[in-house]
């Protein structure tokens with residue numbers, strides 16, 4: 001995380017509600033017109049309360065502040081809940097990618113995009 005912030009342009013946001021820290025966001029402006037949403041996490045007991053939609057609003061506003069025209073992310077094809085959340089909030093699947101992570105394992109992801 002420190003390496004990403006120090007040398008790779010990543011920015012992390014801590015997310016809190018009235019009960020304290022409950023999640024985090026990681027984003028990164030690309031060199032082109034895109035904004036990368038790298039991580040969007042909420043503690044399991046704080047899900048389903050509308051916080052994720054507020055987190056995504058913040059991501060979109062950070063992307064606009066950075067002068068970008070779209071936000072993109074990768075999400076595991078089998079992460080049905082996250083895929084449905086992103087679709088509901090206006091993201092579209094634009095591609096898919098399989099990444100070999102060694103020892104016979106692969107990451108099987110969709111690439112999703114939200115146009116600002």
Ligand SMILES: CC(C)(COP(=O)(O)OP(=O)(O)OC[C@H]1O[C@@H](n2cnc3c(N)ncnc32)[C@H](O)[C@@H]1OP(=O)(O)O)[C@@H](O)C(=O)NCCC(=O)NCCS
Pocket residue numbers: 039040041042043046047048049050051052053073074075076079081082084085086088089
């Ligand atoms: C992804 C994550 C942040 C979403 O947070 P959440 O609290 O579960 O999301 P919510 O249930 O509040 O849903 C967010 C929105 O999607 C909608 N939604 C949720 N499930 C839906 C479904 N099956 N179909 C359509 N819309 C759906 C909700 O109605 C809500 O929209 P609204 O606020 O406009 O009403 C959270 O589930 C999480 O941290 N998951 C583990 C980490 C993860 O997988 N992150 C993504 C990796 S890329």
